[in-house]
Amino acid sequence: MLAVLPFLTFCELGASTPSETSSQIQLDVGVSNPTMLAGKKNQINHLRISLTGFDLPKSDRRPPVNTAIVIDQSGSMGGEKIAQARNAAIAAVERLRDDDIVSIVLYSDSATVLVPATKASDRESIIRKIQTIQAQGSTALFAGVSKGAAEVRKFIDGDYVNRVILLSDGKANVGPKSPRELERLGASLVKEGISVSTLGLGLGYNEDLMGRLASAGSGNHMFVEAADDLVAVFQKEFNDLLSVVASEFEIHAKLAEGIRAVRVLNSEADISGQDIYVPLTQLYARQQRYFIVEVEVPGGENGAEMPMAEVSIKYKNLISDTTDKLTSSIGIRFSDDAKVVEENRDLETYAQCAIQFANDANIRATLLRDQGKIEEAKQLLITNCYQLNKLSAESRGCIAEPLALELERNAKLNGMQSELLDLPMEWTRSRKQMIFEQNRNASQQDYRVDSPSQVSPPAVQSSPKSP
Known part of the structure; x- marks a missing residue:
């Protein structure tokens, strides 16, 4: 039996008291070793904060999207690459609803707006413009992302899913070009509620730059080895984009006195004393997104119990159009029996x-x-x-x-x-695949589980939001 202090999860809704069928994010807080060895000081343990998205309603209702598709049209994109990029962008536009907003930005020596941010209802006009895209020039990648973000900002709205989707096959060689500079750009856009996904095409792009931009930008990073796969990869990205159920997350963990935060594994976080703040822009339907906080725990006597952390989550529910809040707390206990410590591990x-x-x-x-x-x-x-x-x-x-x-x-x-x-001849490809998988694991990019409605929920209390 897991020896943990009891906890409750509370939910505060923004507009009205929810019905039993309301869709809610599930918050699950765990600790890898709920029982720790007594009499040993400064032991390391790990706190897990897990969020699971609910299923989209069976109706066609979903949050509208506001997306900028940013396409590299530099000279290296000539031939089949630019042709498949056009096909992928057209297929993506065809999936949008009339109330979705889309813009198309091109970049080579500089960035230009081919289709200013507009409702997707005029598909034929948008598609005709996409069909004119040709390859030429250098790679002003930073300018392309910045211009795409500017188009998203024109109609930025908390009720929309706001995202920049970047496609490139080369290395940034005009303007800011270091991974750190692009990483800072991604982090700044997250603060505005805009996520950034990156699609690296072929074997010539800078995977460090593209991977770090997507990671800091709370988006997906994809390695697309062959141009023929572009349409399928774009469709996968839009599957995610069109399945976002929650946004504008505020994730706060407050550690109990005496417990020290060491780091948050593979994720951006702001650690200030006992307070830990983790950024998250969006969560997909049925996605489980978890964060691992490494902590140092002071010693305790045999049989003693100790609170570890209180966790609060605030987010925008894009289906119910409410601001929801979840809270949970968890603790640990101590035993002088190493076998009990081992048996009580939280395997999940x-x-x-x-x-x-x-x-x-x-x-x-x-x-x-x-x-x-x-x-x-x-x-x-x-x-x-x-x-x-x-x-x-x-x-x-x-x-x-x-x-x-x-x-x-x-x-x-x-x-x-x-x-x-x-294998030297394989390293260029293998390295890109490794960076892709590292980003995929860090953000649980493709990790889908049963929705909260399909599992036993924790204790929940609900109340209307105060006016």
């Missing part, structure tokens, strides 16, 4: 921690390979594979199936990557 939280630790090691392996330290990099990936496989076997039947599959997928992935590190 432990497995998610393992995936993020392996992801962190995978990032280090990439850097080691860049430095020519192939054997060190390979050993990290082999260790990842072994540890994930071991945990997968130990937790079989004890954790949710999607999480079990993620453990297996990551174990297999690290094993395959370890075999490719010493």
Whole structure:
């Protein structure tokens, strides 16, 4: 039995008291070791904050979108690449509803607006303009993203899903061009409620720049090796864009006195004393998005209990058009029996921690390979594979199936990557694939689970928002 302090989850709605069928985000707070060893000071533990999106209504109702499609039209995009980029953009526009807003921005030596932000009702005119796109010039990537964001800002609205979608096949060579500069741009747009997704085409683009922009921009990063795959990848991105159920998140964890925050694994966060603030722009239907906070815990006597953290989540529910609030708290206890500590592990939280630790090691392996330290990099990936496989076997039947599959997928992935590190001809492709997978794991990009309505909910209390 897990020995944790009891907790309640509360929900405060913005406009009215919800019915039993109201759609709500599910908040789940866990700790990898609910029982810790007594008499030992400054032990490390891990707090998990998990949010799960609900299903979209069965009706056609969904939040409207406000998106800028930013297309690289530099000379390297000539031929099949630009042709497939046109096809992908047209297919995306055809999926939009009349009340959605779309703009098309092109960039080469500079950035230009082909289609200013407008309602998607005039599809034929928008498509005709897309069909005129040709490839020429250099790659002013920063200017392209900035211009796309400016178009989104024209109609930015909390009731819309606001996103910039960037396609590029090359390295930024005009204007700001470092990964850090693009990362700062992505982070600043998140504060405005605009997310950024990046699609890297072929083997010539800068995956560090594109990956860090998407990560800081709370969007997706995709590696598209062949131009023929562009339409399918654009469709996948729009599947996500059209399934957003909540936005404008304010995630706050307050640690109990004596507990020290060390870091938040693979995620941006603001840590100030006992307070931790984690940014999140949007959540998809049935997506589980979790954050792992590494903490240092002071010692405790055998049998003693200690509060660990209080977590509060505030967000915009795009289906009910309310501002919802969830709160939860969790604690730990101490035992001098190491076997009890081991038996009381929260395997769900432990497995998610393992995936993020392996992801962190995978990032280090990439850097080691860049430095020519192939054997060190390979050993990290082999260790990842072994540890994930071991945990997968130990937790079989004890954790949710999607999480079990993620453990297996990551174990297999690290094993395959370890075999490719010493193949020079494969490194350019392998590196892009590794960066893509690192971003995918850090943001749980494709992690979908049963919606909260399909699982037993926590205790919930609801009340109308104060005027």
